[in-house]
Amino acid sequence: MTTTNLVHTAGNQALPLDDDLADLLDRLAGVHPGIDLMREGIRLLALDHHDTDQTQTVIAFLAGSSDGTDILTALAHLIARLSNADTNPSLRTLPLDRQKTAQHHGEQAQFHLTDDWLHQHASEASAAIDGV
Incomplete structure (x- = not known):
């Protein structure tokens, strides 16, 4: 017998952004075109329809990669670069x-930000989706 999961929306569409995320993205607007691109990428990821495999992969690549190949690690390296006079002439x-x-x-x-512990929960969320 097939059961219907009542938490799904019509057509399995993504729900609108919650107020906390929407407000945060709004407050980040206009700082720099690169930040605006990141905001739009986050908005797209939050509102796009993902299958379970893609969801698992996106979570891993946001912050849960076992080898540091994720956005959080990239942001950590960017912060170090921007805060160093050797790599930021300003x-x-x-x-x-x-x-x-x-x-x-x-x-x-x-x-x-590159500490394995900080990435652990995203890694475990990704693994749980994958059935590991």
Whole structure:
């Protein structure tokens, strides 16, 4: 006997964004064209219809990859790059102590954002979808 899962919407369409995510995306608007592209990518991922395999893969590539091939790791490296005067010439106009402080905090952000523990829950969510 086939049962109907009553949590699905008509045509199995994605639900609208929840208020927290919609508000966050709105507050990120206009900072930089790159941030706007990320906002639109997040919106697309949230509203697009995914099958279970694609959902599992997207979650893994957002933050749950076992080898660091995910968006969270890419953001960690970007933060380290932007906070380092060697790779971001705009910081070279700052006093040396501020350059070093910014670099230190960027390196700490990269270290913590690439920690396996931070990726664990997304990895486990992805695995659960995959039946692992």
